[in-house]
Amino acid sequence: MKLLKLVPEDTNIKFLKVRVPFFILSILLTIGGWVAVATMGLNYGVDFAGGQEIRATFTETAEAPVVELRETLTALESVEDPIVQRFGGPNEVSIRVKLPPEAEGNPEFANQMTNQIVEAISVNHPDVRIDGVDSVSGKVSGEFRNDAALALLAAMMMVAIYIWIRFEWQFGVGALFALFHDVSVTLGLFALTQMEFSLRIIAAILAIIGYSLNDTIVVYDRIRENLKKYRKMPLPELLDLSVNETLARTVMTSLTLLVALLPLLFFGPASLFGLVAAITAGLFIGTYSSVYLASPLLIWMGVTSDSFVPQETETDIQEKKVLGKL
CATH class of the missing domain: 3.30.70.3400 (Alpha-Beta Plaits)
Structure with a gap:
């Protein structure tokens, strides 16, 4: 029996062709999220408001x-x-x-x-x-708010450090910017809808950070492999190739999560609605940022086709000269 393929193997979508408009949109969404939080405020639950x-x-x-x-x-x-x-x-x-x-x-x-x-x-x-x-009490709710903010900041910083060590600093900055975008848009949605913002939502945002990070690392890992494989390919084409090669995995992962989330969203208990709604929205936001933020930022931060090729030292050059004379 032929296996079902949601994404054809020869997919060649030109994601990077529209990177500038989507980058501008992402900036506007990020700013808009914080403007909504500042002007409309979050509808704090008892956990945070006391x-x-x-x-x-x-x-x-x-x-x-x-x-x-x-x-x-x-x-x-x-x-x-x-x-x-x-x-x-x-x-x-x-x-x-x-x-x-x-x-x-x-x-x-x-x-x-x-x-x-x-x-x-x-x-x-x-x-x-x-x-x-x-x-x-008011004292406990204040501690909850401070601890929640520190948890989000610590999660994003540790993610950036991890990717910096595993890849290069440009990748760490790209991942951090994408995560900041995801958190900002999610907070903006809660400010606009005035859904209750409680400790459950902090757990949901941490889950969004984890999902977005996982998706970004998969794309980055394929980019690193292709940088070593296709030394002369222009970087925008290489990024498109990498995203298309991981597209099937992204679609399958997202659909699997949606299968579990949608029944909870429509038929689950009211106490879990905010949590499930945040994760569902974050599923789309995280996928979008991995494709249209984390990848295009590498171009603007100077990643080139020889970024992962070991540079020759003076000792290597001298050894080549000696071997050439033999």
Whole structure:
């Protein structure tokens, strides 16, 4: 039986022909991601924002009364700036409130605040069911944010150092730029959609870094092999050849991941939606950056056809002269 091939063996797509427009697009997407984060902000979950989160379901109501809940909670003296959002189904909500300074290190105060909120909601909505309560102090949430930022920076720097050692410094810079692009676009998507940004999303971004790195290394490894094999081939043509030769592997890897991610995205629990959505988006972003960022950057950073050919030392030249006289 003939095997199914999603990518023909003689594929010859001219990726590098449009490298300049796509590079400009990538720069704009990177800047746009950070502009969105700066202007719209991230919708921090309790992990990063601190406070009390109450997840509730209205068992006998088709849609949760978000506006009424917000008005009810605003009327409470102990509650400041309540955030009420649909979470999961139309009749499910997430209620987030800040904890006052006196609640720091005082679990009883937080419990009393939760009971007060639940009682206020139950008066007008007896069908409410509390599904869960999470509480994180302001100090702990600040530590979470700092640790998460350090984890992302450390991951990208270690990736750059690894590729620098394995290949050359230009490859390390190319990989670092591609990873920075992937993280920036992902953060921008979360700022635009205002999906909850929690520790789960940090795990998703680290997974994106790992996938993008894996794809970039596969392409870089083929580029290095072809640089040794085709000494006289122009670099843009060699990069196109390398990307096309690894295209079948890239497509199969991406499709395999999508087969696992799409059912979770559409039918999985609401608590995992942000995580799965981030990884799914990162799958496409990481593949794009490996092809249109990591590879073309090598041209602009001076990689040539003899980059991996050992340079002759003066001793080698003298030995050749001696052997030529014999």
